Amino acid sequence: MMESLLIANRGEIARRIICTAKILGIRTIAVYSEADAGLPFVREADEAIALGPPPARESYLSEARILEAAQKSGAAAIHPGYGFLSENADFAEAVEKAGMIWVGAPPAAIRAMGLKDAAKQLMQAAGVPVTPGYLGPDQSEARLTTEADAIGYPVLIKAVAGGGGKGMRRIDRPQDFAEGLASCQREAAAAFGDDRVLIERYIANPRHIEVQVFADKLGNCVHLFERDCSLQRRHQKVIEEAPAPGLDAVARAAICDAAVKAARAVNYVGAGTIEFIADASSGLDPDRIWFMEMNTRLQVEHPVTEAISGEDLVLWQLKVASGEPLPKGQGEITMNGWAFEARLYAENPAAGYLPSTGRLDHLKLPTSVRVDSGVVEGDEITAFYDPMIAKIIAHGPNRETALSKLAAACAEIEVWPVKSNAGLLARIAIEPDFRAARIDTGFLDRHGQSLVASEPDETVIDKAATALSKAAHGDPWYALTGFRIAGPSDSRVRLRIDGHLHWGHARAGLEAKTIEMDETTVLFDAGNAWSIGLPHAGEVEANHGVGDGAILSPMPGLVISVEVTEGDRVAKGDRLLTVEAMKMEHSLRAPFDGIVGKLQVSPGVRVSENQLVVTVMKGEE
Structure with missing residues (x-):
């Protein structure tokens, strides 16, 4: 077993890795940006090294600075967690070249599965069914438009190097394709440094089911059953569960066997997730479940698999990286009960899930279930990284019991003044359709208005x-x-x-x-x-509306494009400018037909929440 481990990540996953490493007697080294200097993972590690300024490219994505920190601390191994550099094959090679252990997938496997188009072609060759679509090298707008027309609308545009819902757009009409493509390419370039995309058939009632696989350096490969991650918003997971409801033994065997076959096809080593999309319009038929992509790392939702299997997946990672065989064979891995994970985000569901930033002056998390959190009361949620506050994990002997535990736990959460989705999570967990497992990836789109408490009841x-x-x-x-x-x-x-x-x-x-x-x-x-x-004497309720044409930024972020100039005539719904926060774009549009007045910002300017950015005046025809 390695003697020391540098964690090239932050927040809750850094704390999670530190916890298991300490059980194994491994010395831990944390790295942190200036924005994260006061967070718990920095204090809990045996040693902590500053990387640089808050922007990820100057800290957590700086390969040179992380390698320098590893050499300075004498780290024997590097664990990348998830996100950031976890699926960067060049970085993995650099770690191994520097004489350290890479706690992750082999660089060759990362490359093979890192590009969605190449991965699908590889899976087709291995006999794994894939979603119909266009995976070709011609990235011209004309060719992509032609392919989308041939597939038939609605279609899904996906970044070739994408993940986490970034660089992904559903397009319902041909006339919206060009704008969606351009936005998708910009977002993909910003998030992954690669603006290439693929086009897929959009499945009307999709279920997102993924299988946890694990392989060692001795040729052993197993699965630890499946997870259902269908409850999403903007293609990002909100609540995950294991096992997948409605998946019978025949379908489970088919999907898990396909996952192991996919892992073996790339000579995989370590923890990985094979993601499938299922057409759930008439049950989960194995003939309507297709390979979507592989994540060559540990997943955010790995705790639900740990709950039903009783295994510590980080421990498995560290053992496999050290050259040891898998702790258990396929026949020894059993499933016990049901588990849910709810992602508690600093965001405002009533305002379209826009991220919320600021100091957590009051934070109370449940104590009745497992909670993985990267912050404590008094810490700051910044605009530089993912806005996750914590993961709430509930386990029980069956789905109903586990879900009731989750509902009670989420209802206990207290966050102030930062806005959170805790109320949304609590409502989802008691919603009749969700309790009956009538779910697909469009669940929140259908139920969103009834689940979001925009006004007090x-x-x-x-x-x-x-x-x-x-x-x-x-x-x-x-x-x-x-x-x-x-x-x-x-x-x-x-x-x-x-x-x-x-x-x-x-x-x-x-x-x-x-x-x-x-x-x-x-x-x-x-x-x-x-x-x-209590109101002040004589107070009347202010009448706020969009009639004055004052356009305010709904979130703190960076203005990445301005589509209009002063004096332009615009129609209701026309895009005025685009603000980016946490690598997600939000377009601000005209509230009515009118004329653009004073522009307060330009591309490259940072704005705060509720800052005036532009005005639109009602003009005479």
């Missing part, structure tokens, strides 16, 4: 009124108390919730969890957080 309003009733009773302008014969008294309270006025009823026995933060009262309810208070 009656229960929340009454809980707020109850919490504020003591203050309300002290002011006759905001409280009316009625006496009822043979009935309890009822206190009607005028109150403000997130800046909007409501009438609520303070009710005896109604529990309300509140905290005081910087002269703000915060109410937590089922994962959601609301600022509450």
